[in-house]
Structures are given as C-alpha cells and as structure tokens.
Amino acid sequence: MRVFRVQINGTIHVVSLEQKGKNQFRATLNGVPFEAEAASNGNITTWLVRSESESTHAHARNLPNDRVDVWIACIPFATIVQAIGLGGYAAAPEVRRHTSGGQVRALMPGRITSILVKEGESVSEGAALLILEAMKMQNEIAAPTNGKVKAIFVREGDVVKKDSPLVAIE
C-alpha cells in the first residue's frame, strides 16, 4: 500500500494505492474505491477509471518537481503529488536519462538480440555495445563516452523494460 498526498487548487486529497498489475491500480479516496488502468504508454498516459458510480477516462502526464497534469473531459487540473511514508515511488527510476552514472539504459522496451562487447573491454564513444530489438527494428545501443565496460546487466535473449540498466561504463 502506497499513500500519496495530492494538492489541487489548494485542496489536499489523500489517495492510497494498491498495485494490482503492471498498469492496474486500486485507489481509495475518502473510503471510496476506484479501479484505474493505464491504457497506453508515452509521455501522456490514458487512464480508464471506474468507481461504483462512474466509469470514465482521463489523461495524465507526470512532470518533474512533483507536478502531475491531469485532464478529465478536456478540463486541465494542475496537481502536486507527494508520496507519504516509504515506498511512494514505483521501481522505475525518477529521472529518465539513458546514461546516468556511467549506466547505459534501454531507450525503449524490447529484446536484447546480441551483445557486442565483453566486460573489461575498452570502448570509444559511439561504439556499438549491443542490439536491442523493439517494434521489429534492430536498434544499436552505442557507448555514450569513451571508457571501459565495467559490467553487463543483460544476456542475449533478455526482454527489458524501458529504462532498464544495460551496461555500465567507467
């Protein structure tokens, strides 16, 4: 159970969440339960929401500094969302950068079809490290900097999520 404090137009709402599946949540606000399911990916998520009295859809966009924009029936709501207590955030990293701290991350979800480097190998900026197959396309993942391959976190055939760490370079 995770609990979030949501501020909209000066009013505070406390929402508790239970994750039911990858994109499915059960939320409770003032004792009223809601079922929410993310219908598509991308910068803007489409949510299908159901409560006892209503069934509707909405759009949302998670922004830095705890800002979350929500649109219901074309009405925009600017909100500030903060986790209360532990474990507020999902496993996904907070900042979407594909190289952070020398780590190369997956730009998109997909399957690792081949690994082109070995641990300990020196690579130069732009050199191909591995091939990530996504949407039937072979995507070469390149070294962001010159350096040495410190660790490889995936094996050929692995299916990775977006932003999963792939290779560490130092």
Added chain:
Amino acid sequence: MKLFIANRGEIALRIIRTCHRLGVRTVLAFSEPDRESLPMRYANERYPLDGSTPSETYLNIEKLVKGARETDCDAVHPGYGFLSEDPSFVEACYENGLIFIGPSSRTLAKLGNKLQARKTMSENGIPVIPGSEGALRDEEEAVSVSEKTGYPVIIKAVYGGGGRGMRIARDKDDVRKFFRVTLLEAQAAFGRGEIYVERRLTKPRHIEIQALADGHGKVISLGERECSIQRRHQKLLEEAPSVALGQKLRDELTDAALRGLSAAAYKNAGTVEFLVEEDGAFYFLEINKRLQVEHLVTELTTRLDIVEEQLNVAANDTLSLSQNEIKVAGWAINCRINAEDPRQGFIPIPGLVARYHAPSGPGVRVDSALFSGCSISEYYDSLIAKLATWGTDRTQAIERMKVALEETEIIGLPTTVPLHRELMQDEDFVRGQFDTTFLDDFLPRLDSTIAGYERLAAVIAAVEKARSPPTWLDKAEGQSRWRAAARAQQMDRGNGPGRQS
C-alpha cells in the same frame, strides 16, 4: 485559376479544400510560426512572409501582393479577420491585376465603418438602434444624445470591432467619465479616435442573415444564424436556423438584409447582423463583408459550399444560384473551440497541443488545423477548431453535439470544450431560451462541474505518479505558462491581437 490565400490556420485549410475539389491551384502565404502548420502540407505552393507578428505577415499588404504576383496567382482570398475588409488591400490587389475574393473597395468604403454602414441602412428604411447620427464632437454632445436616447447607452469606437472599443454608460456621469477613455483607447487600438453613442438594448438576441450577392443587384439569402451565445461580445456558439424567428419575422429580417446589401451594390458572400428584441423589434447592427467563421452552419443546412460561391461570383461576375434553389433543411450548431481558459476570464493560452483526437460520426463536421503535437502561437487568434453538428431538428443536432464533445480530446491546453459540454446540458439552452447576456450567468455553473471532477483528478494524479517516471518537457512547452501570463497582460492593455466575430 490559381488562388493566393492571405490567411492561416483552419480557414486556410477550409479554402484549400474547396479549391482543390474545383481544380484551383493554391498558394499559401505563411509566417514563421506557421511553417509547420497543417495547411502548409496541402497547399500546392507556399510563400514565406518572413516574420512572426501579424503586422509583419498577414497584415502586410506589400508582402502579400508581391507574393501573389510572384507566384502568378489570378486571385486573392483573404479569409476572415486580418485584411479581409480592408479597402486598401482590395485596391492594392486590383492595381496589381489580382481579383480580390470579396466586395469592391467602393462598397467597402461605403459600408466601411459602423457609422457609414448605419447611415446607408437607415436611408434605405432599415431600423437602426437609436443614437447619434454621426461621430460625436465632444462630451457635451455625447451627454445630450444619451439623454434623448435613454439609458443605458453604449459608447463605441467608429472603427472598432470584434467586441473591443466599447463601454456601457448607465447615466450622465458615466457618459462623461467614459467619453475620454473610449476616445483615447480607440485612438490607440484602431488608429482613429471617432466615437458615437447608441442605446443599449437590455436582452437582445443576435441574429444574422447570410447572403450572396453578384454586385449587379442580385442578392439571395441562405437563411439566418442565431449567434446569441457570446462572451465579451464575441460569439462562442452559432446555430442555424434560429428558434426565435417565426416566418413573418424571418421574412422581415431577410427583406431588410437584402435591401441593405442591394443599396450598397454589394458583391460576394456577406452577412447582415441584427439585434432582435423579445417583442420582435429588430435593429441593424453591422455588415460582415467576408466569409464568416460560422459560415459552416449555413453550409450544413443549405448543403452549399459558400467558398465555391465566392469564387464563382468573383470569377464570373454573376450568381448562378437563385433564391428558389435555396432550401434550408434541418438544424446545425457550431461550437467554437478556443485555446482559452473560461475559468480565468477566457484569457488565451498558447502552447503545445500534446494530444488531439477529433470526433466523427453521422452529422459531425470539424473545421480545424489541429494535430497532435501542433503548437498554438501567441501571435494569432485563439480559435483552434470549429465543431459543428447537423440534425434533422434542433434536438438531434444537440444530441449529436453532446456525443461529439464527449469524443473530443484536446490535451495540453485549456479550451472552451468543457464550457460547450456544460451548455449542451443546460435546460434553458436546450429549450432555446437565451439572449446575448446568457453566458454571464452561466459561467459559475461551469465552476461547480469542474469542482465535481476534482476527486477523480486526485486519484488519476496519484496513479500516474506511481506508474511512470516524470517527463521533461521541451523548451516550447515549458514556456507556455510564461507566454500566457505575458499575453494576459497584453490583453489588459487592450492591444492584443485582433479577433474575428
């Protein structure tokens, strides 16, 4: 024939559609911010205007005429707003051998400002709102005319338009107080300080007659439009026909409109606007000498293509249609979707449209230049889409509009969509009981609907936060709030970009 389009956005696209159906080639003039706009993809050729502000681009007669000549165009379509009613633009076109899709410069001059139009109409026996005969000489004259007319009165700029340059005075002191301010404002905003005064009707409807004229005395009516749903004297929703007109009153308005246009030897599509009081008394308001924003509702009820008729009249100098061929059928409603926040006094909010989904289905028409990822520039009008529905009767048109509005998704900016959704639920609107003051009382209801969604918004915000990492917006999107603030300030100073009625 090759046509130069001296406009942008949805109306440029609207004109292109008809041209390409008729085999007319199109050249689209474009400003820097419009480089990636939707009509750019469809025009046969594009002509850069090198600049961003309206005065550098769509208001620049020299550049537009040069563009039309360089691209070997035969004619110029001005769309609405910008230079569509500017006699000097018309003259510049003719001096350069270009046909202007609109009335002659002589007609424009004759009907050019509100006072001249008023005089022309009055001379032809069309009732005008009681008020001053000419421009007011001074404060004393303003007071004496107002006393004679009866309060409240509206003090108006002769060269004003689009709901700007007017003030309501409730007594003698108000007239004295507002006379000078209105004059100074008119000078600043329209370059001409002439002002006049007329009685303010308390709860009138705004009803207009759409006409086509050939310039040789043949004038026909395509029926009326009801445009009473307005905010700040700017239309938000139009329909055709009007619930307020019985056949007798419809005939009287039509007769007055056609008489007025004949007297001015009018040529082109034109609209005569009236204010109609509850008892059926009506007064001439103004003539719109161009294709109007809301022309699509008339197209839906008459099944005509008004742009095609404009091109025909301009090319052949005659009107092929006759009055008995015009049959008005069913009912059409148009909702103007503006990039504005109804909750903040309708301030325009430019920025990026992150997602767009247009409604569809039987009897639905969308005129818009929107696409997912398009940007709404702060330089131009905030109208971003026109959503129209047609039904066999008014009830069906409203039901279709309700469904179409539910399907409409414009994500990224506040728009007038929620307001229209609310309107379609309103008992008085559905019964056809409204006048030009309707929206003032209506807005607070929108607030309560929005508040009703707040809990749901909180739930969505929480699940979104839990599911996905934050997205860094690109520069343009991040700036939109600042631009909106700057634009709001500009509006307050009364020199915001022009807007069309």
